[in-house]
Amino acid sequence: MPGQTKRVLILGHGAMGRAFEGLLGPRHEITVWDRDLATGVETQPLELAAQDRDVVLFALPTNPHDELAGRLAPCLDADTVCLSIAKGLDEHGRTPAQIFEQHLGTRLRWALLYGPMLARELQAGQAGFALAASRQPGVDVVLRALFDGTALHLDYGDDVQGAAWAAILKNVYVPLIGAVDALALGDNMRGFLIAEATRELAAILQHMGGRPETAYTCAGLGDLTTSATSASSHHRRIGAELSAGRTEQLAATGVNIRSEGVHTLAMVRAHHLFEPDRFALFGLVCRFLEQPARLEADLRSYVDRRFAH
Numbered sequence: 039m040p041g042q043t044k045r046v047l048i049l050g051h052g053a054m055g056r057a058f059e060g061l062l063g064p065r066h067e068i069t070v071w072d073r074d075l076a077t078g079v080e081t082q083p084l085e086l087a088a089q090d091r092d093v094v095l096f097a098l099p100t101n102p103h104d105e106l107a108g109r110l111a112p113c114l115d116a117d118t119v120c121l122s123i124a125k126g127l128d129e130h131g132r133t134p135a136q137i138f139e140q141h142l143g144t145r146l147r148w149a150l151l152y153g154p155m156l157a158r159e160l161q162a163g164q165a166g167f168a169l170a171a172s173r174q175p176g177v178d179v180v181l182r183a184l185f186d187g188t189a190l191h192l193d194y195g196d197d198v199q200g201a202a203w204a205a206i207l208k209n210v211y212v213p214l215i216g217a218v219d220a221l222a223l224g225d226n227m228r229g230f231l232i233a234e235a236t237r238e239l240a241a242i243l244q245h246m247g248g249r250p251e252t253a254y255t256c257a258g259l260g261d262l263t264t265s266a267t268s269a270s271s272h273h274r275r276i277g278a279e280l281s282a283g284r285t286e287q288l289a290a291t292g293v294n295i296r297s298e299g300v301h302t303l304a305m306v307r308a309h310h311l312f313e314p315d316r317f318a319l320f321g322l323v324c325r326f327l328e329q330p331a332r333l334e335a336d337l338r339s340y341v342d343r344r345f346a347h
């Protein structure tokens with residue numbers, strides 16, 4: 039019921055774990071679980087922390103989802119809702135939607151939350167916006183009880199695969215915008231590329247089993263625009279660094295959220311999820327990572343081809 043206190047377990051106590059703790063803390067009962075990444079020591083046994091929880095929020099990268107969802111599945115109540123905000127593919131090339139599908143399926147309830155909700159702004163009490171995607175009836179009721187009256191405003195939908203891919207691909211296109219801005223290629227070019235990325239996002243979503251219209255929701259265009267224009271965006275910055283020839287950032291692929299987009303490109307190729315050049319802008323970003331110095335020339339060819347009527 040709206041207004042009801044929920045017992046929430048937050049997995050991960052990084053930027054987003056803390057942001058959600060602050061957002062939900064005044065109204066709900068919060069427990070936080072995390073792991074020391076150097077020693078592997080957990081704050082408490084996960085299975086114990088998950089007992090009697092209404093909601094488990096995965097506020098950590100996609101890679102640990104498989105292990106954690108696998109451990110949680112046997113010990114969660116049927117009513118518990120697992121919620122992920124992670125925007126990356128795991129080492130097997132799976133989205134958080136696919137990982138939840140595999141471990142939680144239809145026996146347990148789950149949803150994905152994607153949109154303009156920068157941790158820094160949520161922590162400062164500013165508004166955030168997201169698409170909550172779930173295929174299971176009743177999940178929206180739990181999420182309304184959880185978030186209504188907070189600064190995070192939700193739309194509801196059921197395109198879980200489309201929402202996951204929209205958020206994941208956003209992190210691929212934003213480094214390109216960061217590079218374009220660092221090279222001072224112009225505000226017009228930025229606007230054009232955001233429009234192109236959104237159009238392509240719709241096509242890739244459809245190709246990957248989602249619905250193209252999800253590209254125009256908070257999870258797609260909303261999040262893409264926020265990251266592409268935010269001075270604090272990690273993903274913008276990595277594009278700027280690559281355009282300046284600082285390619286050592288690529289070595290950190292998959293290690294932290296800065297490189298989620300770079301990691302996605304590697305996983306798309308490694309697992310043959312789709313042919314990168316089937317989508318012209320996506321193919322351009324792949325080449326940018328390999329040869330950052332070619333970006334301006336590649337962009338000129340892209341524009342020429344795009345307007346060669």
Ligand SMILES: NC(=O)c1ccc[n+]([C@@H]2O[C@H](COP(=O)([O-])OP(=O)(O)OC[C@H]3O[C@@H](n4cnc5c(N)ncnc54)[C@H](O)[C@@H]3O)[C@@H](O)[C@H]2O)c1
Nearest residue numbers: 050051052053054055073097098099102123124125156157
């Ligand atoms: N930062 C943002 O503004 C923002 C906004 C929306 C979504 N997200 C997404 O949320 C996710 C988390 O982002 P963040 O900014 O909180 O990252 P962060 O690096 O600040 O925190 C990550 C947390 O995950 C934990 N973690 C990492 N690997 C782990 C593992 N193998 N086992 C257990 N715990 C592990 C870390 O201990 C840490 O507490 C990312 O997928 C990101 O794309 C971030």
